[in-house]
Amino acid sequence: MASYGYQPNPAPQPQSSYSAQNNLNFYQSSYPQQPVSGHSTPFQAAYGAGTQSNAYGASGTANYGFGAFPAQAGASGQMGTGQSGLRTGWLAAFGTEGYEGEPPLLEELGVNFGHIQMKTLTVLNPVARIDQNIMDDADLAGPFLFCALFGTFLLLSGKLWFGYVCGLAALGAFSLNFIFSMMSPPLSQDEMNAAQSQHYGGSSHLSSTLTLGRSSSVLGYCLLPLVFASLLGVLLPLDSLIGYIVVSLAIAWCTYSSSAMFCVVGRMTNMRGLVAYPLALFYVGFGIMAIFSSRGTGRIDAMKAVT
Amino acid sequence: MPQFGGFMNDPTAQMGLQMGQSAMKVGQEYVEQNFNRYINVSTLKHYFNVSNRYVLSKTVLVLFPWRHRPWSRSQTNTASPSHNGSTTTQFLPPREDVNSPDMYIPLMAFITYVLLTTLIAGLNGKFEPQLLGMTFSNASVVIILELLVLWLGRYFLNISSESQIYDLVAYSGYKFVGVIVTIAVAAIVNRGKGTGGWVGWTVFAYTFMANAFFLLRSLKYVLLPPDNSPSNPSMQTIARGQRSRRTQFLFVYSYVVQFAFMWWLTALNFTSGVPVVAGGKGIKGRWGR
Numbered sequence: 001m002a003s004y005g006y007q008p009n010p011a012p013q014p015q016s017s018y019s020a021q022n023n024l025n026f027y028q029s030s031y032p033q034q035p036v037s038g039h040s041t042p043f044q045a046a047y048g049a050g051t052q053s054n055a056y057g058a059s060g061t062a063n064y065g066f067g068a069f070p071a072q073a074g075a076s077g078q079m080g081t082g083q084s085g086l087r088t089g090w091l092a093a094f095g096t097e098g099y100e101g102e103p104p105l106l107e108e109l110g111v112n113f114g115h116i117q118m119k120t121l122t123v124l125n126p127v128a129r130i131d132q133n134i135m136d137d138a139d140l141a142g143p144f145l146f147c148a149l150f151g152t153f154l155l156l157s158g159k160l161w162f163g164y165v166c167g168l169a170a171l172g173a174f175s176l177n178f179i180f181s182m183m184s185p186p187l188s189q190d191e192m193n194a195a196q197s198q199h200y201g202g203s204s205h206l207s208s209t210l211t212l213g214r215s216s217s218v219l220g221y222c223l224l225p226l227v228f229a230s231l232l233g234v235l236l237p238l239d240s241l242i243g244y245i246v247v248s249l250a251i252a253w254c255t256y257s258s259s260a261m262f263c264v265v266g267r268m269t270n271m272r273g274l275v276a277y278p279l280a281l282f283y284v285g286f287g288i289m290a291i292f293s294s295r296g297t298g299r300i301d302a303m304k305a306v307t
Numbered sequence: 308m309p310q311f312g313g314f315m316n317d318p319t320a321q322m323g324l325q326m327g328q329s330a331m332k333v334g335q336e337y338v339e340q341n342f343n344r345y346i347n348v349s350t351l352k353h354y355f356n357v358s359n360r361y362v363l364s365k366t367v368l369v370l371f372p373w374r375h376r377p378w379s380r381s382q383t384n385t386a387s388p389s390h391n392g393s394t395t396t397q398f399l400p401p402r403e404d405v406n407s408p409d410m411y412i413p414l415m416a417f418i419t420y421v422l423l424t425t426l427i428a429g430l431n432g433k434f435e436p437q438l439l440g441m442t443f444s445n446a447s448v449v450i451i452l453e454l455l456v457l458w459l460g461r462y463f464l465n466i467s468s469e470s471q472i473y474d475l476v477a478y479s480g481y482k483f484v485g486v487i488v489t490i491a492v493a494a495i496v497n498r499g500k501g502t503g504g505w506v507g508w509t510v511f512a513y514t515f516m517a518n519a520f521f522l523l524r525s526l527k528y529v530l531l532p533p534d535n536s537p538s539n540p541s542m543q544t545i546a547r548g549q550r551s552r553r554t555q556f557l558f559v560y561s562y563v564v565q566f567a568f569m570w571w572l573t574a575l576n577f578t579s580g581v582p583v584v585a586g587g588k589g590i591k592g593r594w595g596r
Contacts, residue, residue, distance in 0.1 A: 164436035182355035
């Protein structure tokens with residue numbers, strides 16, 4: 001009989017292919033170890049050390065997980081379960097159980113709401129002290145959300161500028177990552193070895209603790225005050241004096257928090273002003289878009305009519 | 308009976324997967340090696356090793372170079388890496404030597420120029436996000452042309468040391484500081500109607516002369532180095548004919564070339580929605596109206 005889904009084998013299979021399937025892992029687990037300590041999820045912290053070495057899941061009992069999870073307790077053929085460790089029965093079909101030892105979905109996706117909340121609060125709180133390991137799990141879920149919100153609020157005030165937001169964000173992320181990698185002190189030799197042994201997948205390692213993922217993550221999280229400013233821009237036109245003041249304050253806030261984070265993550269001491277200037281320029285770009293997207297007080301159209 | 312999702316069970320598929328992984332790894336290593344060939348990361352890091360005090364004093368120096376002395380870069384003696392007892396001299400990084408060129412100021416000045424032009428256009432009511440891209444492309448053309456001039460000069464002047472080229476590239480970016488000052492002052496005085504008029508031309512002339520003086524004094528040490536400096540690694544004395552050629556290049560570069568580029572950069576104004584060079588020539592093209 002055909003087996004549906006990704007279940008490795010039903011019982012009637014001949015013995016040879018059964019053992020071949022035992023040695024395969026559908027997903028090569030690739031939870032990287034960060035050079036600055038930190039495991040992003042509890043599951044990874046517990047099993048991360050073991051995954052690399054258990055690539056060919058050893059036990060004679062069938063290893064049915066989606067990856068090399070050690071100490072796989074779920075053997076086949078247990079009472080009440082089906083061939084492959086899943087519970088059967090229509091009640092279980094509507095339930096959310098999965099294989100034994102499977103991590104929760106959000107952990108597997110790498111979305112850690114606790115971390116997202118912590119980073120967001122760090123941005124919003126100007127006097128917070130920033131932990132050096134805060135950016136070890138450089139997730140991009142928060143930044144994508146904030147960029148999408150920014151674009152949406154611009155849309156609600158009349159302009160369809162998602163493409164420009166995206167382009168500016170990408171260009172800024174690449175160039176700021178390059179600049180700050182250049183400005184941060186070079187890695188010592190053992191840090192270089194640790195980083196390279198994990199083969200980050202980045203093609204150009206610029207000898208810094210900053211990577212493109214971390215830079216983009218910091219930049220995206222610190223965009224939050226400008227998102228608030230653009231939300232305000234839906235309600236009142238930002239092209240007035242109060243609009244200028246609000247956007248300038250938002251830019252200052254963004255720059256303040258992102259320069260603090262970059263100085264900590266990139267280990268650039270005593271250079272905060274120099275770090276803050278390019279960040280200010282980057283957020284001024286977004287601020288320009290926020291201001292000039294509003295329908296305005298009519299001044300813009302009046303100016304256009306005159307010239 | 309075929310198995311759905313069973314294609315990964317096949318040993319051939321496994322082998323294919325392994326091959327794919329190793330191919331990707333080889334590709335990444337290839338890119339890394341070539342990237343390091345084109346952009347020497349450790350050399351570039353030297354140019355970004357700046358401090359607050361350096362940035363402030365260098366910016367002031369670019370705008371008011373008249374009374375500064377000396378202009379030579381400081382050197383330090385470090386033990387040679389080959390451990391044969393000799394010392395190699397190296398230039399001090401920008402953090403410790405105000406005469407050392409850096410790439411932080413030129414890069415920041417370039418980006419500030421793009422944003423400032425767009426901001427002024429926006430305050431005139433002429434903002435559109437394409438302006439960011441247009442100004443950026445325009446300034447990039449200037450930079451590329453300048454790099455071309457430097458690259459040609461390298462062949463004619465037989466400059467072989469790599470750090471000298473990076474120095475020249477860094478020095479070519481300092482004119483953006485003067486350009487920014489010109490545009491900002493003119494915008495304030497003219498209320499954003501472009502950089503024409505008495506004030507605009509006066510400030511432009513001043514910043515141009517300051518930039519030319521700065522380049523003359525600084526590049527003298529790059530192009531005509533004394534014999535035992537680190538920028539002359541092979542310790543060759545430069546022949547007289549070559550010296551005079553280099554001096555001529557220096558003069559032409561500092562005055563004529565910089566004048567052309569600075570004028571191009573400052574003369575754009577966007578008052579009518581199309582970048583118009585002062586003097587009335589419109590730049591037609593995709594955005595011409």
